[in-house]
Amino acid sequence: MEKAIPKILVPNTQARNFNLAGVHNEINPSLITLIKEGKLNPKPLMVCSGGTSTRCASENHWTLDLRDQYKSIKFDHSKNEVVIEAGVTMKELILKLSKEKRTFPIGLSGSTGIGYILTGGISPLSRSYGLAIDNIIDIKGVWGNGNIFKISKPNLKSSIDEKFLWRALCGAAPFLAIITSLRLKTQSKNSIYVWESVLNPMQLADLIIRAEDWPHYASLSWSWQKYIKVSAVFEIKDSKTAKGIDLLIDELPKTKGSKSYIISTLLDLPNLNYSDSGFSVERKKYSEVLGILGNKWGNKAYEVVNKLESLMNQRPDICCSISAQQLGGYTSTISKETTSFIHRDSVWKPWITASWEAEDHFSKNKSLEWLEEVWKSMEPICPGVHLAQLHHHLSWHKKETNAAFNDWMPTLQKLKSKYDPKGILPSI
Ligand SMILES: Cc1cc2nc3c(=O)[nH]c(=O)nc-3n(C[C@H](O)[C@H](O)[C@H](O)COP(=O)(O)OP(=O)(O)OC[C@H]3O[C@@H](n4cnc5c(N)ncnc54)[C@H](O)[C@@H]3O)c2cc1C
Known part of the structure; x- marks a missing residue:
């Protein structure tokens, strides 16, 4: 047999x-x-x-x-911290924390696992609470050399080596170690006001510029596929922010299909991706995603959005898309030397999704070429990369890794030669 x-x-x-x-x-x-x-x-x-x-x-x-055997989530009431094992999804984390009236800056989907945290973790709440990596307290795992470790967030007494190891694990862990558990800081859970709409390109450019001046409790995300879907998240921290939110909502475009409502956790965020093409997109499509990073767009937003419109018109597959999440706020106040997420001055993380029919190599090449073209056209305004996904199998893997780590790369490579000398984990 x-x-x-x-x-x-x-x-x-x-x-x-x-x-x-x-x-x-x-x-x-x-x-x-x-x-x-x-x-x-x-x-x-x-x-x-x-x-x-x-x-x-x-x-x-x-x-x-790690999804079956590493499922433990333990909430520490004395410190409002949580210890999660590596098979816990962000949905499971938020459901557990909600029972304690606490929360964590998860991303736009609850389906991601701790890869979300280890690769940076950009949340609609990051402008108030930082990236997911900024909320890690302890890390346990096994280095690529087979040695087991536990390491804690450095303090004033920590050595340079300890600081380097911490920095490397927060944002570049997949190259160095298998992480088995994380101790995380949590935040008080507040209700979230959501505004969602479908905009035209000019309205999108206007809104991007406006959002760049928003307070930390507000954050914009958008996704351009068949339509331009936008969602803005406003965390209702207290009565003062509630009044501020009213004023911000008043200034948003008054489009026909706009909706606003209150959600209890980020798990209830609207799905920005278009998926009503009449068949199960999930089953028939493959995709690759590249995340890039850049500072404020200001008035250049009009030029960028015009260019994106022409690139969207040439997209080789209906499911190819260009989207973006807002950063800045508290995230940019953290020193770039503390984690491997070095692009701390970033205000936007656009991500480009190349999509194609499963097993169709011609369409795959066309879509990946389109992704590279979009990347090239956005590079002047978004020179950084958020390495949320690894792409060793694609030709631009080296370019993307260099753009993610820049001058931090040589130290990462030194650490790789010590902690994963036999190349058990993906190369850097
Ligand atoms: C629907 C959706 C929404 C998303 N939204 C956001 C968002 O809002 N913000 C954001 O920043 N990102 C977002 N992402 C990107 C996502 O966070 C990354 O792709 C992340 O790497 C996924 O992690 P995972 O554990 O789900 O996936 P996996 O595929 O299991 O892992 C991803 C990578 O991390 C490494 N890795 C995983 N676990 C470990 C471990 N225990 N130890 C060492 N290395 C490990 C693996 O080598 C792998 O290459 C989104 C992705 C999806 C699919």
Whole structure:
């Protein structure tokens, strides 16, 4: 009888279809021995926490799937902190914290796992509470060299080496270690006022410029697919912010389909992506996403949006899209030396999604070329990269990694040679 080829049932449709060498479900002594002796072949080992990116698996590679065995969430009432294991999704984290009237700056989807936190973690609440990595207190895991570790956020007494290790793990962990658990700071949970609408390009440019002057409790996201869908999130911290929100809402474009309502957690945010094309987009489409970073657009917003309109008109697949999240606020007050997210002056994180029919290589190439063209046209205004997804299998992987880490790269490479000398984890 033929042996079944191992696959992994993950949210990412492309990763789901890879034929794997095999799957490990836990970090046990025999896996540690394979890692230490460099006998885990082929390398690198792919690590899966939420399984929402294409690189939680790879054709003919081993995946370490942490989703079943690493599910613990423990809330520490004395400190309002939470310890989560690596298989916890952001939805599970928020549901647990809600019971304690606490919250965490999760992103636009609850389906992501701790890969969201480890790669930076940009939330609609980041302008008030920082990136997800800014809220980590302790990290436990296994280095690529097989040694187990626990490390805490540095303080004044910490050595330079400790500070470097912390900085590396906060934003570049996938290259150095398998993270098994995180202790996180939590925030008081407040209701959130949401405004959503469909805008034309001129209205979008106007709103982008306006949002650049918004207070920290407000944040804009938009996604351009068939339509330009926008959503603005306003955290109702107290009666003063509630009044401020009323004034901001008054200034928003009065379009026909605009809606505003209050949600209890970010899990109830509207889905910005268009998916009413009459068939299950999920099942038939593959995609790759590139996140870029840049400062305020100001009046250049009109020129940028015009260019985006022409690029959107040329998109090779109906599901290709250009979207953006707002940063700035508290996120930019944190020193770029404390984490691997060095683009602290960023105000916008646009992300470009190339999409194509599954297994259609011609369309795949066309879509990826389009992604590169959009990237090139936005580079002058968004020179940074947010490495939320790894793309070792694509030609621009090196360029994107350099743009993510710039002058921090040589130190990361030194740490890689010490903590993952045999290249067990993805290369940097
Ligand atoms: C619907 C959706 C919405 C999103 N919204 C946002 C958003 O608002 N803000 C934002 O910043 N990002 C957002 N992202 C991007 C997302 O956060 C990243 O793609 C993230 O890497 C996904 O992590 P994961 O655990 O779900 O995926 P996985 O595919 O399991 O992991 C992603 C990467 O992280 C590495 N990794 C995972 N777990 C570990 C671990 N335990 N130890 C070491 N390395 C590990 C893996 O090597 C892998 O390459 C979104 C993605 C999706 C699909």
